[in-house]
Amino acid sequence: MNLGKLKNYLNLFSLQQAAVSIRDRFFAPEHEEVPYERWLEHTRISSRGYAKISKEVFHFQPTIGVYAHAEGRDRAAFVQSLSLQTYRNVRPLKDCPEAEYTLFAGPGCTLTPDMLSSCVRLLNEDNGGYVDLVYFDSDCIDAEGRKTNPAFRPEYDPILLRKVNYMGNVFLVRTALFRKVSGEMERDSGGKVSLDSDGVHAFLKRLCKGEHVRPGQERSGTVRHIPRILYHEVLENARKVSVDRHIPLLKKDLELVSVIIPNKDHVRELKSCIDSLLEVNAYHNLEIIIVENNSSSPEIFQYYEEIQKRDERIHVYTYTGSFNYSRINNFGASKAHGRFLLFLNNDTVILKPSSIWYLASHAERQDVGVVGALLIYPDHTVQHAGVILGYGGIAGHAYQGEELGELPGEYPELLFEHTRNVSAVTGACMLMRREVYEQAGGFDEELAVTFNDVDLCLRLRKEGYRVLICPNAELIHNESASRGAEDSEEKVRRFHREIGIFVRRWEKELEAGDPFYNPNLTLTGRTYTCKDPVREARAPYLKYLRME
Incomplete structure (x- = not known):
């Protein structure tokens, strides 16, 4: 000095x-x-890396049901990313009522191949089951197919969640909690829960309503964050973030x-x-x-x-x-x-x-x-x-x-x-x-x-x-x-x-x-x-x- x-x-x-x-x-x-492009070069997982991840053996192997809110081209891209997952015990939620966890995915989202493996690894580190909700980092894909606008999120912050959906549009949630909150949500004339940006925000706030994490223990509560880019969003959808601006x-x-x-x-x-x-x-x-x-x-x-x-x-x-x-x-x-x-x-x-x-x-x-x-x-x-x-x-x-x-x-x-x-x-x-x-x-x-x-x-x-x-x-x-x-x-x-x-x-x-x-x-x-x-x-x- x-x-x-x-x-x-x-x-x-x-x-x-x-x-x-x-x-x-x-x-x-x-x-x-x-630049984000340089960061990606240094952190990208190779095909050999994904192959190694696919061979991981977990003591706790939960069935994961998928609840995807995607149509047309978005749905096709999402289904393709789901088929490439290194963790295979996954099915549509409507076909597996016994699923321990549900992956919720909003429109315009695609998953990285190791997303579900990352979730199951975290659940096993937590001795198989004290986690209610898991959220991730993400980025966007622009019109030219380039990855941009990373959302590197903080750990669980209930104060911030009240005002803005900082958690994103893809998250893993305990199925029993998912169904309980779904039953409490308001529905449209067709009997469906609204899952636009405001609806997802309201849904997340209800999911986390009873989660009281003591300051200093943000990394060990029932709401967890995996600080890795584990999904991508179409750029125009990612801009639609729900914000409560009530003053x-x-x-x-x-x-x-x-x-x-x-x-x-x-x-x-x-x-x-x-x-x-x-x-x-x-x-x-x-x-x-x-x-x-x-x-x-x-x-x-x-x-x-x-x-x-x-x-x-x-x-x-x-x-x-x-x-x-x-x-x-x-x-x-x-x-x-x-x-x-x-x-x-x-x-x-x-x-x-x-x-x-x-x-x-x-x-x-x-x-x-x-x-x-x-x-x-x-x-x-x-x-x-x-x-x-x-x-x-x-x-x-x-x-x-x-x-x-x-x-x-x-x-x-x-x-x-x-x-x-x-x-x-x-x-x-x-x-x-x-x-x-x-x-x-x-x-x-x-x-x-x-x-x-x-x-x-x-x-x-x-x-x-x-x-x-x-x-x-x-x-x-x-x-x-x-x-x-x-x-x-x-x-x-x-x-x-x-x-x-x-x-x-x-x-x-x-x-x-x-x-x-x-x-x-x-x-x-x-x-x-x-x-x-x-x-x-x-x-x-x-x-x-x-x-x-």
Whole structure:
């Protein structure tokens, strides 16, 4: 590592912005974007490979019934792909009422030869039968017959499923559950269940209605995901994705929100932040706690006096210790009276009036631990849309630097638009209930500068709470506003030490990978683009284990 370059980014008094800047630059993308065609070349299974798969012997060999919703040319292509399956214990569902599992296939879909073998392999790994539903990754076939638009899906996310059918149009389901839900669905005048895009979405939501997977156990529940391209869709059909765009009209204030803002000097940035809370923000049931930390300019103290006179909801408390982001925020939380705690950087600006309402409305749910917001730079590129565990080696921001409306591929943009589970969110804007914060013990003060926000989120997930990113809550984050130079060797050593602490603490999670970021996606290049199977290390975090 180039220590001289690192020192240019680390600033003792820039709060967490400096740490985030280091994080983003130190763990920067290393490789060029990998086209999907190249990824396919490296991952394609040969005919010899399929022959080997066909010889696999399984202890549990379920009969699989097929329920295909295809007509004409689509049906012919589907039937041909079914005839090439390496697992042969498969029949039409109407001909085998005893089938343990049913493969549902929507229109315009064809299967890879090893799809059913992959399903049965997973069922055998699970001791033959605790899985209710299995879904897969897929791609599209365009008019010229080229494979394109891969949908590399996350692990089971019930929050996301409520809004969008991210699971796709082909899935394996336990037959008893399939029949039960089919009997509950509304039917058309001909007595058939509607299986258009909205119908499939409704069907999947009903299938998963009773599946309560504890955070951190997404890969071991009754709803499973096989992260491999196991079917193809005709491109025009794949575009028809069901999305529930219902937005609540009434946004009444919930309980008191305590906004905690650490600050040192930086009058202009703090003023913009406070003005947005008082003038743009439409959630009025709040208190604003500014934690003053060793400011030296007379202007900032004059501003403190002015704003406390301006609004009785604003309070300034002084923390006199040396800079420690975790300790400062914990100090601020100790002064708060609200049921909700909103940790906010001083260089953020509320962009959408209902942002705090959206954060609080999600955090109010008992299974939710913390909620983060969409943060954008002043040039309207993305700064933060959730944290990807393992990206860049340890953790990095999803979609960072992307133009709004020009995200990589249709599928990532679909995910970007909706509230969903993530492994972590940035401390620049995170809201949680006080009881959750206290149960977690607040921020870990041993992590004074960096990864304290990610660490808190991972601890909450370990306790069984969800971590959500809510794109409806949108703020501008002027991340570079308070960044400066720092030539302290002590701070550089501290940064090294904190990386080592984090990696050793969360080595198991880093090894397993982020459940909401598909393992076929890169951890070193542009987020949500294909991984380079040749150049990318399996466990890039390992090089940081001995960092001190």
